[in-house]
Amino acid sequence: MNLNSFFTGIRRAKHPPPQALASAFTLLELLAVLAVIGILSAFIFPSFHAARTAAQQAKTRLMFGQWGLAFEGFYQEYGYYPVLDESNLVNPAGQNIDPRTPHLFHDLLAARRRDGTALPAYASGTSGWLPEAQNRKLICFYSFALADFTRDRAAGANLLWDGSEHTDIAVLVDRNLDGVIQSGSDFMILPAVNGLTPSLTDFPLVGVRAGVIFYAPAPGATIANPQFIFSWK
Numbered sequence: 001m002n003l004n005s006f007f008t009g010i011r012r013a014k015h016p017p018p019q020a021l022a023s024a025f026t027l028l029e030l031l032a033v034l035a036v037i038g039i040l041s042a043f044i045f046p047s048f049h050a051a052r053t054a055a056q057q058a059k060t061r062l063m064f065g066q067w068g069l070a071f072e073g074f075y076q077e078y079g080y081y082p083v084l085d086e087s088n089l090v091n092p093a094g095q096n097i098d099p100r101t102p103h104l105f106h107d108l109l110a111a112r113r114r115d116g117t118a119l120p121a122y123a124s125g126t127s128g129w130l131p132e133a134q135n136r137k138l139i140c141f142y143s144f145a146l147a148d149f150t151r152d153r154a155a156g157a158n159l160l161w162d163g164s165e166h167t168d169i170a171v172l173v174d175r176n177l178d179g180v181i182q183s184g185s186d187f188m189i190l191p192a193v194n195g196l197t198p199s200l201t202d203f204p205l206v207g208v209r210a211g212v213i214f215y216a217p218a219p220g221a222t223i224a225n226p227q228f229i230f231s232w233k
Contacts, residue, residue, distance in 0.1 A: 053219045057229055059163025063148075064214040064231035070109045070142035071173065071212040074135070081173040081211060082108045082134055088191040090160050090169040090214075097156040105171065106160060107131035109142040114149070114158050162216045162229070168193035169216045182207030193217050196226040208232050 075081050085092040090105045099114035108131040112118050119132040126133045135141075150159045150167060159167045170191045172181050183190070183205070190197050194217045210232055218227035 180207040
Protein backbone atom coordinates (compact mmCIF):
# COMPACT_ATOMS: atom_id res chain seq x y z
CA MET A 1 0.00 0.00 0.00
CA ASN A 2 1.26 3.46 -0.77
CA LEU A 3 2.15 5.19 2.53
CA ASN A 4 0.98 8.56 1.26
CA SER A 5 -2.46 7.13 0.55
CA PHE A 6 -2.57 5.48 3.97
CA PHE A 7 -1.81 8.70 5.87
CA THR A 8 -4.17 10.67 3.65
CA GLY A 9 -7.01 8.29 4.67
CA ILE A 10 -6.18 8.78 8.35
CA ARG A 11 -6.24 12.54 7.97
CA ARG A 12 -9.63 12.40 6.23
CA ALA A 13 -11.04 10.24 9.02
CA LYS A 14 -9.89 12.71 11.66
CA HIS A 15 -10.96 15.73 9.65
CA PRO A 16 -14.08 14.94 7.56
CA PRO A 17 -14.72 17.18 4.57
CA PRO A 18 -16.97 20.24 4.97
CA GLN A 19 -19.80 18.51 3.06
CA ALA A 20 -20.01 15.80 5.72
CA LEU A 21 -20.07 18.36 8.53
CA ALA A 22 -22.76 20.31 6.72
CA SER A 23 -24.92 17.20 6.43
CA ALA A 24 -24.51 16.42 10.13
CA PHE A 25 -25.45 19.93 11.20
CA THR A 26 -28.46 19.94 8.89
CA LEU A 27 -29.80 16.82 10.57
CA LEU A 28 -29.35 18.35 14.01
CA GLU A 29 -31.07 21.50 12.87
CA LEU A 30 -33.97 19.47 11.51
CA LEU A 31 -34.37 17.67 14.81
CA ALA A 32 -34.29 20.98 16.65
CA VAL A 33 -36.97 22.44 14.38
CA LEU A 34 -39.20 19.40 14.90
CA ALA A 35 -38.79 19.75 18.65
CA VAL A 36 -39.74 23.43 18.52
CA ILE A 37 -42.79 22.65 16.35
CA GLY A 38 -43.90 20.03 18.86
CA ILE A 39 -43.61 22.50 21.72
CA LEU A 40 -45.47 25.23 19.84
CA SER A 41 -48.22 22.81 18.82
CA ALA A 42 -48.93 22.08 22.48
CA PHE A 43 -49.75 25.78 22.91
CA ILE A 44 -51.28 26.65 19.55
CA PHE A 45 -53.79 23.81 19.05
CA PRO A 46 -55.67 24.30 22.35
CA SER A 47 -55.81 28.04 21.65
CA PHE A 48 -57.09 27.40 18.14
CA HIS A 49 -59.80 25.07 19.48
CA ALA A 50 -60.85 27.63 22.08
CA ALA A 51 -61.01 30.38 19.44
CA ARG A 52 -63.08 28.16 17.13
CA THR A 53 -65.51 27.33 19.95
CA ALA A 54 -65.88 31.01 20.85
CA ALA A 55 -66.56 31.86 17.21
CA GLN A 56 -69.25 29.17 16.98
CA GLN A 57 -70.94 30.45 20.13
CA ALA A 58 -70.83 34.04 18.89
CA LYS A 59 -72.35 33.01 15.57
CA THR A 60 -75.16 31.13 17.32
CA ARG A 61 -75.96 34.07 19.60
CA LEU A 62 -76.01 36.42 16.62
CA MET A 63 -78.37 34.05 14.80
CA PHE A 64 -80.67 33.86 17.84
CA GLY A 65 -80.70 37.64 18.04
CA GLN A 66 -81.67 37.99 14.38
CA TRP A 67 -84.41 35.39 14.68
CA GLY A 68 -85.69 37.14 17.80
CA LEU A 69 -85.94 40.46 15.94
CA ALA A 70 -87.90 38.71 13.19
CA PHE A 71 -90.36 37.37 15.77
CA GLU A 72 -90.75 40.84 17.25
CA GLY A 73 -91.47 42.18 13.77
CA PHE A 74 -94.15 39.50 13.38
CA TYR A 75 -95.64 40.52 16.72
CA GLN A 76 -95.68 44.20 15.79
CA GLU A 77 -97.52 43.37 12.57
CA TYR A 78 -100.07 40.86 13.85
CA GLY A 79 -100.30 41.47 17.59
CA TYR A 80 -99.27 37.93 18.56
CA TYR A 81 -96.27 35.67 18.28
CA PRO A 82 -96.29 32.80 15.78
CA VAL A 83 -97.78 29.54 16.99
CA LEU A 84 -95.07 26.95 16.47
CA ASP A 85 -94.89 23.19 16.71
CA GLU A 86 -95.95 21.83 20.11
CA SER A 87 -92.47 20.34 20.54
CA ASN A 88 -91.07 23.90 20.82
CA LEU A 89 -88.23 22.93 18.49
CA VAL A 90 -87.11 24.79 15.39
CA ASN A 91 -86.82 21.45 13.60
CA PRO A 92 -89.47 19.14 15.10
CA ALA A 93 -88.95 15.40 15.03
CA GLY A 94 -89.98 14.05 11.66
CA GLN A 95 -89.57 17.39 9.91
CA ASN A 96 -89.73 16.77 6.17
CA ILE A 97 -86.37 17.50 4.56
CA ASP A 98 -87.90 18.13 1.13
CA PRO A 99 -87.49 21.91 0.65
CA ARG A 100 -90.74 22.06 -1.32
CA THR A 101 -92.76 21.03 1.76
CA PRO A 102 -93.74 23.19 4.77
CA HIS A 103 -91.24 24.03 7.50
CA LEU A 104 -93.33 25.97 10.01
CA PHE A 105 -90.53 27.97 11.67
CA HIS A 106 -88.83 28.91 8.41
CA ASP A 107 -91.98 29.54 6.37
CA LEU A 108 -93.60 31.78 8.99
CA LEU A 109 -90.64 34.16 8.99
CA ALA A 110 -89.59 33.92 5.34
CA ALA A 111 -93.10 33.84 3.79
CA ARG A 112 -91.86 31.21 1.36
CA ARG A 113 -90.82 27.56 1.20
CA ARG A 114 -87.23 26.49 1.66
CA ASP A 115 -86.88 26.04 -2.10
CA GLY A 116 -87.70 29.73 -2.59
CA THR A 117 -91.27 29.39 -3.84
CA ALA A 118 -93.82 31.76 -2.33
CA LEU A 119 -96.41 30.50 0.13
CA PRO A 120 -99.92 30.00 -1.23
CA ALA A 121 -102.40 32.74 -0.45
CA TYR A 122 -104.61 32.28 2.59
CA ALA A 123 -108.13 30.97 1.92
CA SER A 124 -111.06 30.26 4.21
CA GLY A 125 -110.32 26.54 4.10
CA THR A 126 -106.61 26.88 4.96
CA SER A 127 -105.59 24.85 8.01
CA GLY A 128 -104.84 27.09 10.96
CA TRP A 129 -101.45 25.53 11.67
CA LEU A 130 -100.03 26.30 8.24
CA PRO A 131 -97.70 29.33 7.99
CA GLU A 132 -99.87 31.10 5.43
CA ALA A 133 -102.76 31.01 7.94
CA GLN A 134 -100.67 32.98 10.45
CA ASN A 135 -98.60 35.22 8.18
CA ARG A 136 -101.59 36.04 5.97
CA LYS A 137 -99.98 39.13 4.47
CA LEU A 138 -97.02 36.96 3.36
CA ILE A 139 -94.50 39.41 4.81
CA CYS A 140 -90.86 38.36 4.80
CA PHE A 141 -89.60 39.02 8.32
CA TYR A 142 -86.29 37.21 7.82
CA SER A 143 -84.35 36.06 4.77
CA PHE A 144 -82.55 32.81 5.50
CA ALA A 145 -79.24 32.16 3.75
CA LEU A 146 -78.09 28.90 2.21
CA ALA A 147 -75.54 28.57 5.02
CA ASP A 148 -78.40 28.44 7.56
CA PHE A 149 -79.36 24.95 6.35
CA THR A 150 -77.78 21.53 6.63
CA ARG A 151 -76.63 19.98 3.37
CA ASP A 152 -76.19 16.29 2.55
CA ARG A 153 -76.03 15.13 6.16
CA ALA A 154 -76.96 11.72 7.51
CA ALA A 155 -79.55 13.34 9.77
CA GLY A 156 -81.12 15.05 6.77
CA ALA A 157 -80.56 18.05 4.55
CA ASN A 158 -82.48 21.34 4.47
CA LEU A 159 -82.86 21.65 8.24
CA LEU A 160 -81.97 24.84 10.08
CA TRP A 161 -78.81 24.64 12.19
CA ASP A 162 -76.92 26.96 14.49
CA GLY A 163 -73.31 28.14 14.47
CA SER A 164 -72.16 24.84 15.99
CA GLU A 165 -74.04 22.82 13.35
CA HIS A 166 -76.70 21.66 15.80
CA THR A 167 -80.19 21.12 14.43
CA ASP A 168 -81.74 20.60 17.88
CA ILE A 169 -82.70 24.17 18.72
CA ALA A 170 -85.41 25.11 21.23
CA VAL A 171 -87.70 28.10 20.71
CA LEU A 172 -90.21 29.38 23.26
CA VAL A 173 -92.59 32.31 22.84
CA ASP A 174 -94.70 34.42 25.17
CA ARG A 175 -98.03 32.83 24.32
CA ASN A 176 -100.14 34.74 26.84
CA LEU A 177 -98.42 38.06 26.03
CA ASP A 178 -97.66 38.94 29.67
CA GLY A 179 -94.05 39.84 28.89
CA VAL A 180 -92.60 36.74 30.57
CA ILE A 181 -91.94 33.26 29.21
CA GLN A 182 -92.76 30.94 32.08
CA SER A 183 -93.40 27.27 32.72
CA GLY A 184 -97.08 26.38 33.07
CA SER A 185 -98.37 29.35 31.12
CA ASP A 186 -96.26 29.44 27.96
CA PHE A 187 -94.97 25.84 27.96
CA MET A 188 -95.38 22.71 30.05
CA ILE A 189 -91.84 21.30 29.95
CA LEU A 190 -88.55 22.63 28.68
CA PRO A 191 -87.70 20.86 25.43
CA ALA A 192 -84.55 18.76 25.38
CA VAL A 193 -81.90 19.51 22.76
CA ASN A 194 -79.55 16.67 21.82
CA GLY A 195 -80.87 14.86 24.90
CA LEU A 196 -79.95 17.77 27.22
CA THR A 197 -82.41 19.84 29.26
CA PRO A 198 -81.53 23.11 31.03
CA SER A 199 -81.68 23.15 34.80
CA LEU A 200 -83.58 25.55 37.04
CA THR A 201 -80.33 27.44 37.46
CA ASP A 202 -80.38 28.18 33.75
CA PHE A 203 -84.12 28.75 33.49
CA PRO A 204 -85.54 30.30 36.69
CA LEU A 205 -88.99 29.46 38.02
CA VAL A 206 -90.05 33.08 37.64
CA GLY A 207 -89.41 32.75 33.92
CA VAL A 208 -87.49 34.86 31.45
CA ARG A 209 -88.67 38.35 30.58
CA ALA A 210 -88.78 38.20 26.78
CA GLY A 211 -91.10 37.68 23.84
CA VAL A 212 -89.14 34.80 22.32
CA ILE A 213 -86.09 32.87 23.48
CA PHE A 214 -83.82 30.22 22.01
CA TYR A 215 -81.28 27.76 23.30
CA ALA A 216 -79.09 25.02 21.85
CA PRO A 217 -76.27 22.75 23.06
CA ALA A 218 -72.89 24.38 23.42
CA PRO A 219 -70.01 22.92 21.37
CA GLY A 220 -68.77 19.73 23.04
CA ALA A 221 -71.73 19.46 25.44
CA THR A 222 -72.39 15.95 26.78
CA ILE A 223 -74.77 14.25 29.20
CA ALA A 224 -72.04 14.32 31.83
CA ASN A 225 -71.24 17.95 31.10
CA PRO A 226 -74.40 19.67 29.80
CA GLN A 227 -73.75 23.16 28.49
CA PHE A 228 -75.98 25.47 26.47
CA ILE A 229 -76.03 28.65 24.45
CA PHE A 230 -78.94 30.79 25.65
CA SER A 231 -80.33 33.81 23.87
CA TRP A 232 -81.11 35.52 27.19
CA LYS A 233 -77.66 35.17 28.74
